[in-house]
Amino acid sequence: MIVEIKNLKKIYADRTVVNIPELQINEGETIGLVGNNGAGKTTLFRMLLDLIRPNEGGIFSKEQNVSTTDDWKNYTASFLDENFLIDYLTPEEYFIFIGSLHNMSRNDVEQYLQRYLEFFNGEILDSGKYIRDFSKGNQNKIGIAAALMQNPELLILDEPFANLDPTTQIRLKTLVKGLRTTHKVTTIISSHDLNHVTDVCERIILLEKGVVIKDIQTTENTLKELETYFSE
């Protein structure tokens, strides 16, 4: 077990947006978080990353409360939105900065980036632009690549497929599946694309109004099941 959620509650103006009494996430699992807008996915992610404070309960990463220590930062990589990027840097500078936080040398970073040339599709590196001048999809790619580069044990991505072109969506799926088999990475991703999420994830958690409605292992029937749920 790598992440454990206990009695977690987040309340905004008398409205409970997240209410999870108990949830456990095991090492090496790939988890898909689905739910309509306002289901509490991003709020949950933010609490997991200690960006907002829960009103009750807490999230424990490797048995330590994320809001009391910084140890989880050593093995957790995340990309939620553009607010995670430093938009006045070039992509190279950003990668080198993120690398330096994990004691990667400039060479390490450059070597790492070689592996993602295909993912970048020739648009990111040597572009002569600051991150703020890229399209949303390309900003997404930069954020995802920077997260993967940190070689995390726990990877958190909020709607990684959004804004990506079809080719990159497929490449990203292959990448995430690869992480599970080669590195034993625990991955939590949220998505509105049920096809992708059932394809990539072994376990699906369905949130509605902050409450876990379904928590299922993926089978060939899962996609149908989710589609029926959401079409009601």
Add this chain to the structure above:
Amino acid sequence: MLNTFLGHQWKSFFRSRGKGTNIAVQIVMGLLILYLLVCALAVGFFMDKILHQVYPDRNVTEVFNGMILYYFALEFLSRMQLQELPTIAIVPYLHLRIAKRKLVNFLNVRALFSAFNIIPVFVFFPFIIFNIFPTYGTFAGIMYLISVLSLAFFNNYLALYVKRLSISSARFVIIGFSVLIALALLEYFKVFSIAAVSNWVFSQVAHQPVIAFVFPLLAFAIFNINARYLRNNLYMEELSAGEGKKTSTDYPFLDRFGDAGTLAALEIKLILRNKRSKSTVSKGLLFIFYGFLLYNKKYLETNDFNMMLFAAIFMTGNMVLLYGQFMFGWQSAEFDGMLANKVSIRNFFRAKLLLFNLSSTVLTLIVSLYGFISWKILVIQFAAYLYSMGIAPILVMYFATYSYKAIDLKKGSSFNWQGVGATSMLMSLPIFLAPYLFFLPFSLNGKPFWGLAALGVAGLICFLTRNFWIGVLVKAFNNRKYKIAEGFREK
């Protein structure tokens, strides 16, 4: 159509986000502008008396004539720094069924709504009406009025045009001020004189009023150039900054400071690559001329250091104050990322402190040139330097943990109150007052040098124990980090 546009502008101003909280600031700004206008009016009405007071042995009209071009030269530089380009506002209209000509007209009319265009009317018109009309006749008087108005319009559109050509105006302003100072020096040494040129031009106007038609022609010409430029460049990407190829840069010098150095390098890039931070810092550099105002012979002879200490603190520590007051606000766009990444807050503070110390050191070295006036100034500045190294940054950073306002780095800094809250305004007070806690007990007892020594020692002690103070700051920050992050998310 023009009215619709102006209506939309009006709405965008009154419905802008954060207006509710900033309403007090708006009122203060309004009062400030009103105050300026009243001052301008007063100067205008008493112009002849003022000129007579300053130059008792010279012809008042001659001095007035000499002043006009000087005024507009200075005004041009101020416009470059302060006047906003009204461009972004039209982006939502570009794809609609609206003729380009109308958009351009709107931009040009919109540009006239500026206090800069009223002030010269207030300053110059009364004198012209009461002095020029009776002396030189109605025709000459009217031509004077037309000239002044035309010069204001000329400046208005020239400033906008130059600004559009070179968006980075900060460098331009510094060069402009240097040119102006050079001209003032030339005038002082009687080599060359704008005043003489100005006087010559306007005495020609007085005797041959027809010549003054040159001014409206010039204004009309620059108006047309500006309009044509706009018409040809009315595209989203061309209205903003010119795009050159961006390259990655390094500051190897900072590597020796470890992780804090990396973060400091990041922040230097932030400063250089964003409009708001760049203009804040470049404006701070102008304050090194403060000494010319406040260092004076009488104070130096009597060892009355109060005012001079203020100037010294402001000059050695102005980056700490002007830049530091927004502290995390500069990082508001990527703050979530900073928190979620493996960045230790301790290093974050250390990086800020490192930058503050570097800036104070550089500024102190520059203002050491004032030492040519008197050695006492060097002593004062050194005490102020130690204060700016040890105490001021800690105070600024502590108060900054109470500020939850995000900053949009793309906007300029002049009259930009975004991110300015009550805390950041009140904050400057203790920072200016704190040094006197150390200084006054001694100086009031007739030992001003001991006061400076006390201030310096206190600063040095704080500087040497900075790791302890950073610990205090980290604790203060951790108590409020969720609130800060939340504030930054609502832009």
